[in-house]
Amino acid sequence: MRGVDLDVMAGEKLGIVGESGSGKSLTVLSVLRLLPDPPVRLLGGSITYAGQDLAAMDEKQLASVRGKEIAMVYQDPMSSLNPLLRVSTQIIETMSAHGVPKDTARRRCREVLHQVGMADPDRVAVAFPHELSGGMLQRVMIAMAVAVSPRVLIADEPTTALDVTIQRQILDLVEALHETSGMAVVWVTHDLGVVAQFVDRVLVMYAGRIVERASTAQLFSRPAHPYTKALIGTLPRDGAAHRSALVQIGGQPPDPARLGQGCPFRDRCPIAVDRCAHEEPPLLPAGEDSVAACWRVEG
Amino acid sequence: MVMQVARRVSSMIVTLFGVSIIIFLILRLLPGNEVTASLGVSAGLLSRAQLAALDRYYGIGQPFYAQYGSWLGSVLTGNLGVSLASRTSVASLVGAALPVTLELAIAAMLIGEVIGVVFGVLGALRPAKLLDDVGQGISVFGLAVPTFVIGTGLVTFLASVFHYFPSSQGFVSITVNPWLNIQQIFFPALTLGLGIGAAVMRSTRTAMLEVIGLNFARTARGKGLSRRTVVWKHLLLAALVPIVTMSGIQLGYLLGGTVVVEDIFVLPGLGRLLLTSIDNRDFAVVQSVTLIYAAGFVFVNMLVDLLYTWIDPRTRA
Numbered sequence: 001m002r003g004v005d006l007d008v009m010a011g012e013k014l015g016i017v018g019e020s021g022s023g024k025s026l027t028v029l030s031v032l033r034l035l036p037d038p039p040v041r042l043l044g045g046s047i048t049y050a051g052q053d054l055a056a057m058d059e060k061q062l063a064s065v066r067g068k069e070i071a072m073v074y075q076d077p078m079s080s081l082n083p084l085l086r087v088s089t090q091i092i093e094t095m096s097a098h099g100v101p102k103d104t105a106r107r108r109c110r111e112v113l114h115q116v117g118m119a120d121p122d123r124v125a126v127a128f129p130h131e132l133s134g135g136m137l138q139r140v141m142i143a144m145a146v147a148v149s150p151r152v153l154i155a156d157e158p159t160t161a162l163d164v165t166i167q168r169q170i171l172d173l174v175e176a177l178h179e180t181s182g183m184a185v186v187w188v189t190h191d192l193g194v195v196a197q198f199v200d201r202v203l204v205m206y207a208g209r210i211v212e213r214a215s216t217a218q219l220f221s222r223p224a225h226p227y228t229k230a231l232i233g234t235l236p237r238d239g240a241a242h243r244s245a246l247v248q249i250g251g252q253p254p255d256p257a258r259l260g261q262g263c264p265f266r267d268r269c270p271i272a273v274d275r276c277a278h279e280e281p282p283l284l285p286a287g288e289d290s291v292a293a294c295w296r297v298e299g
Numbered sequence: 300m301v302m303q304v305a306r307r308v309s310s311m312i313v314t315l316f317g318v319s320i321i322i323f324l325i326l327r328l329l330p331g332n333e334v335t336a337s338l339g340v341s342a343g344l345l346s347r348a349q350l351a352a353l354d355r356y357y358g359i360g361q362p363f364y365a366q367y368g369s370w371l372g373s374v375l376t377g378n379l380g381v382s383l384a385s386r387t388s389v390a391s392l393v394g395a396a397l398p399v400t401l402e403l404a405i406a407a408m409l410i411g412e413v414i415g416v417v418f419g420v421l422g423a424l425r426p427a428k429l430l431d432d433v434g435q436g437i438s439v440f441g442l443a444v445p446t447f448v449i450g451t452g453l454v455t456f457l458a459s460v461f462h463y464f465p466s467s468q469g470f471v472s473i474t475v476n477p478w479l480n481i482q483q484i485f486f487p488a489l490t491l492g493l494g495i496g497a498a499v500m501r502s503t504r505t506a507m508l509e510v511i512g513l514n515f516a517r518t519a520r521g522k523g524l525s526r527r528t529v530v531w532k533h534l535l536l537a538a539l540v541p542i543v544t545m546s547g548i549q550l551g552y553l554l555g556g557t558v559v560v561e562d563i564f565v566l567p568g569l570g571r572l573l574l575t576s577i578d579n580r581d582f583a584v585v586q587s588v589t590l591i592y593a594a595g596f597v598f599v600n601m602l603v604d605l606l607y608t609w610i611d612p613r614t615r616a
Contacts, residue, residue: 034521036512059526067523074521079514084536084611093532094522128612144522 004210005283006031006203008152008184015195015216016188017231018205021253024188025075027205028154032066033057068098070152071145076161077137081129088125091144098148112143116173135166139173146177153177154186171198192235196220204228207254207264213283214290224286225294226269263294271296300615303608307601318593319374323367326582370586380583384576389587392572397591400557400568402473406488407553411495412546418496419503419542420535423511434500441497446556450490450563457486466565487564491556495549502545506538513537539610547603551596
């Protein structure tokens with residue numbers, strides 16, 4: 001991964017979109033320095049939160065940011081909780097780690113479980129993870145994340161492992177929590193539909209790079225990068241004949257470990273020119289609040 | 300939970316019943332009996348009538364099942380019989396020896412678990428670094444060198460180099476002289492503990508390496524728990540089932556090991572009692588002590604099974 005420049009404003013909703021393997025998850029995991037090391041390692045760059053560089057912090061300092069300032073919800077709720085500890089234990093220990101007294105934490109645990117839509121918070125609190133469904137577990141994860149009122153919530157494809165009907169509920173839940181608490185939300189997804197309804201701003205990633213950054217409205221009305229255009233083109237449209245084939249983007253994404261010089265998208269790009277094979281394009285202004293990594297953008 | 304305990308206890312009783320039959324039969328297969336054991340060659344001087352009287356007195360002439368029945372009946376009513384060699388009740392001999400062996404076993408287990416779990420966890424956190432190598436070294440040594448070699452080596456080394464041999468003063472119980480007692484127990488416990496620690500370390504290290512990369516570990520770090528909490532609460536708990544399994548197996552070996560180690564370090568425990576009784580053909584003592592060892596083994600196994608359920612809620616039916 002290279003040149004990934006990501007910033008979130010307080011209270012903002014940011015979407016990160018890209019296909020599998022484009023580096024979305026690694027990007028957000030690196031924010032809290034949770035990369036699986038080995039094989040992945042942070043080699044350079046800075047991660048700045050409220051003026052502090054997280055990349056330079058030791059584990060102890062990081063622990064005071066993790067969960068308290070920036071909380072995360074992960075892809076697979078079924079494996080993201082400790083199977084041997086009760087739900088309440090895991091929520092309460094999060095608060096205890098950030099200095100919340102035991103009594104308050106116990107009360108707050110019940111409160112947040114109720115807040116994430118548990119009909120019977122007391123029963124869920126004493127349950128072990130294997131006794132709950134995937135959707136409920138993801139709600140527990142969200143409850144655990146918001147229990148200490150973080151200023152940023154990073155949701156790494158929180159609905160991919162869940163039923164379609166549950167996906168909608170989780171999305172609405174996070175939207176509601178965002179409304180009431182004003183925390184910033186970073187939503188990682190491969191689903192452009194989610195992005196369209198939910199976030200203010202979008203980063204599009206391809207082969208470990210950001211290829212376009214734009215406001216949601218701009219992205220859908222005037223996509224600048226050919227990859228973004230192709231992605232939007234693959235969305236099934238209302239009104240189109242139901243039997244019509246789904247549109248695909250031809251070719252395969254490159255192996256990020258074996259990228260040569262030039263634009264990583266050039267092999268699949270309909271408008272590639274000679275220059276694309278030799279020089280990798282930087283992010284160039286492509287509109288009012290939009291930048292795109294493409295030599296062919298008309299600024 | 301209650302049902303589970305009840306099931307376990309009943310299967311434990313059945314096992315012990317089987318074990319008692321095997322012990323009884325094996326001892327009857329030994330050549331010689333109480334009479335030849337207590338009188339030695341002079342048993343040959345007895346007249347036929349005298350022999351028959353003695354056989355009747357000891358019940359030797361009866362069929363095996365009758366002998367077994369009367370033994371089992373007495374054991375169940377708490378009467379372990381009388382030792383022929385010392386002419387005292389087996390219960391009082393066992394009563395004196397059992398605490399020594401229990402103390403030794405508990406101390407050995409503690410030493411083994413501490414060595415095993417600490418080095419296993421720390422080794423898994425930084426594989427192939429110094430601490431891991433030290434742990435692996437201890438582990439190879441503990442697994443490869445038999446208890447009797449470590450034991451005799453320790454005794455010889457301490458006695459010849461430091462003129463230190465706490466057992467020479469005769470064993471004292473922990474209530475009489477705690478400091479001397481601890482010195483007397485420590486080295487035999489260390490001898491046994493090294494072997495246990497070696498095996499426990501292996502399981503701990505492997506189990507920790509398996510859970511260290513799992514998603515819930517990332518969650519635990521990601522929500523701001525200290526490294527210590529992540530490792531010693533979340534990871535160790537998840538790795539505990541294989542560790543407990545290995546510890547149970549080791550505790551089984553440990554019971555056998557106490558026999559050897561008690562002999563080397565001159566501790567008046569069950570193991571020494573068993574050895575001297577075998578030499579003396581003191582059937583009543585051998586039967587009872589073997590049965591106690593077997594009961595200890597079966598009890599530990601039951602405990603391990605119940606621990607699983609307690610640790611892992613997913614195994615609760």
